[in-house]
Amino acid sequence: xxxxxxxxxxxxxxxxxxxxxxxxxxxxxxxxxxxxxxxxxxxxxxxxxxxxxxxxxxxxxxxxxxxxxxxxxxxxxxxxxxxxxxxxxxxxxxxxxxxxxxxxxxxxxxxxxxxxxxxxxxxxxxxxxxxxxxxxxxxxxxxxxxxxxxxxxxxxxxxxxxxxxxxxxxxxxxxxxxxxxxxxxxxxxxxxxxxxxxxxxxxxxxxxxxxxxxxxxxxxxxxxxxxxxxxxxxxxxxxxxxxxxxxxxxxxxxxxxxxxxxxxxxxxxxxxxxxxxxxxxxxxxxxxxxxxxxxxxxxxxxxxxxxxxxxxxxxxxxxxxxxxxxxxxxxxxxxxxxxxxxxxxxxxxxxxxxxxxxxxxxxx
Ligand SMILES: Nc1ncnc2c1ncn2[C@@H]1O[C@H](COP(=O)(O)OP(=O)(O)OP(=O)(O)O)[C@@H](O)[C@H]1O
Numbered sequence: 001x002x003x004x005x006x007x008x009x010x011x012x013x014x015x016x017x018x019x020x021x022x023x024x025x026x027x028x029x030x031x032x033x034x035x036x037x038x039x040x041x042x043x044x045x046x047x048x049x050x051x052x053x054x055x056x057x058x059x060x061x062x063x064x065x066x067x068x069x070x071x072x073x074x075x076x077x078x079x080x081x082x083x084x085x086x087x088x089x090x091x092x093x094x095x096x097x098x099x100x101x102x103x104x105x106x107x108x109x110x111x112x113x114x115x116x117x118x119x120x121x122x123x124x125x126x127x128x129x130x131x132x133x134x135x136x137x138x139x140x141x142x143x144x145x146x147x148x149x150x151x152x153x154x155x156x157x158x159x160x161x162x163x164x165x166x167x168x169x170x171x172x173x174x175x176x177x178x179x180x181x182x183x184x185x186x187x188x189x190x191x192x193x194x195x196x197x198x199x200x201x202x203x204x205x206x207x208x209x210x211x212x213x214x215x216x217x218x219x220x221x222x223x224x225x226x227x228x229x230x231x232x233x234x235x236x237x238x239x240x241x242x243x244x245x246x247x248x249x250x251x252x253x254x255x256x257x258x259x260x261x262x263x264x265x266x267x268x269x270x271x272x273x274x275x276x277x278x279x280x281x282x283x284x285x286x287x288x289x290x291x292x293x294x295x296x297x298x299x300x301x302x303x304x305x306x307x308x309x310x311x312x313x314x315x316x317x318x319x320x321x322x323x324x325x326x327x328x329x330x331x332x333x334x335x336x337x338x339x340x341x342x343x344x345x346x347x348x349x350x351x352x353x354x355x356x357x358x359x360x361x362x363x364x
Contacts, residue, residue, distance in 0.1 A: 007163045008072040011036040011196070015068035016078075018054050029054040030220040031068065036164075041190050041197045043211035045204060047243065051220040052200040056168050059198060061085050072163070088157030088165040095153075096141040102152050103128065103137040109160045127159040130189060147178040154186065158193055165190075168200045183210055204244055208232060216240050236276070238286045238362040246288040247337045251364060254283045262361045266354075267301040267321030267334060273359030284364045291316065291337040293358035296344065300353040303336065305344050314339050319350060 016032040019025055029051040036042055044052040057063040059070065061082035070078035077085050096105050107124040115123075128134055131151040141149050150170060157165055170186070171179045187210050190197050201207050207214050208228040216224045216231060224236040235241035242249055256263040260275045264287050273287055296317075303319035321334045336352065344350060 007038065008075075009038050010071075010073060011038075011164060012071040013055075013059070013068070014071065016055065016058055016065055016070060017067040018051075018058055018063055019066045027051075027066065027220050029058065032222060034215060034222075034225065036196060036198065038196050039194060041187070041199065041210060041212045043207035043214050044198065044200045044217060045207040045214050045243070046202065046217035046223075048202060049219075050217040052202070052217060053168055054220075055217075056166050056198060056200050059164075060087060060089055060166050085164075086160075086162055088160055088162035090150075090153050090157045090165065090167040090170045096149060096156070098141055101138050101140060102133055102144070105141065105152055106155045106159055109156065113160075123159055127155040130158075130192070131155040131185070146173050147182060150174065150182065151185070154189065158189060158195065161193070163196065165195050165197045167197065169202070170199075171201075171206070179206075186210065216243065218243075234276070235288070235360070238288055238364075241288040241360060241362070245290055246360070247291050248287075248289045248294065250287045250289075250334055250336070252285055252287050252334075254279050254281055254285050254361065257281055264359075264361060267303060269301045271301070271354055271359060272356075273361040274357065276360050277363045279361060279363055286362045286364045288360045288362060289354055289358055291339045293355040294336055294338045295353050295355065296338060296340045296342050297351050297353040300351040302349065302351055305346050305348045305350055306335070308344060308346055311339075314341055315344065317344055319352060321352075 013032050013034045016029060017027050018029040019027045032055055044055055046052055054063065058065055061080060065078050069076055097108065100108065103124060106127050107120050110120040110123055128137055131154055133148060133151055133155070136144060136148060141152065144152065171182050174182060183206060189195070199210065211228060213225060213227055214231045215222055218239050223240045224231055231240065232244055235244050235246065238249055250266070252264040252266065254262045254264055255270065257280065261272050262275045262279050262285065263270050263272055264285065279285055301321060303321040305317055306320050307318040309316040317338045317340055319336045319338055321336060338352065
């Protein structure tokens with residue numbers, strides 16, 4: 001397929017804001033600034049209610065903006081109705097026409113454009129092949145599995161060769177295996193059709209595996225924009241860290257500072273971490289580390305195994321450390337999540353080490 005004539009080099013969101021209710025209510029989406037390059041796959045990621053769908057609906061033209069603007073190169077598009085924007089949409093409820101076959105569902109948009117019959121036929125066939133539904137072209141949506149319906153929805157949106165494809169949790173209704181397959185399929189389509197895609201998900205793994213860049217949101221605001229690697233290894237705040245699988249978020253105190261290296265006391269042992277913001281000795285901090293970066297060792301921070309969950313090759317283990325005494329006051333015990341291949345049992349005494357460089361220390 002050839003690329004759309006309405007294509008663009010950059011799509012720019014400039015202070016895009018949407019409020020539901022009077023001006024003193026907090027905005028569902030607050031001043032989103034984002035420049036999307038043609039061909040990029042962008043994931044909007046964040047917990048439920050963070051404003052992802054609001055952002056997507058503003059882009060689609062389904063919600064008017066309270067403030068801000070959206071630009072396709074130097075053409076302002078937020079003032080246009082949805083159908084004039086020429087974007088393809090794949091939303092959670094696929095909204096296929098129940099009385100039309102797979103082929104007719106996919107061809108519908110092309111027919112509406114009054115294209116020559118032979119063109120409609122050729123492009124529809126290509127789209128059907130692309131989503132591997134050739135054996136199902138005469139079926140009605142009701143005769144398809146959820147994943148097949150989803151593929152029809154994707155073909156229907158992409159056959160029009162839109163300048164931008166918007167997807168809102170398109171895999172949420174699928175079982176785990178199909179979800180993995182469709183991830184690859186969507187990414188493959190994105191690449192082979194040269195699409196620009198904005199994809200909403202609350203699943204960090206999905207976002208990390210599919211997107212070129214992630215926009216991590218919380219309470220209507222952007223927390224971080226970066227490549228999967230940047231967001232995964234250097235979350236900008238402890239909220240992002242929390243969302244990116246840093247299951248251990250430990251409220252500790254900074255004791256020393258050396259460049260960007262901070263020393264914190266973990267269960268009576270001094271441990272060094274990398275400061276992720278302004279931190280001074282004596283400050284309360286949040287130290288973040290992933291379970292896979294805490295190792296059971298022969299020596300190190302002492303603790304007691306409290307819970308063990310069998311997870312195939314590995315075990316997820318919860319270890320309680322003595323909180324120690326600070327300023328004459330006994331501190332609450334600290335709990336650490338650890339992943340290990342070692343066989344351990346609840347009640348066992350263990351020692352822990354943190355992989356050097358993997359402890360991130362945030363101002364609290
Ligand atoms: N039509 C509406 N009227 C009033 N409030 C709304 C409306 N739509 C969304 N909101 C509110 O705006 C906030 C953001 O909602 P939004 O649907 O964008 O979140 P989300 O990140 O997509 O969440 P989810 O993953 O649960 O869909 C929420 O607090 C929500 O309650």
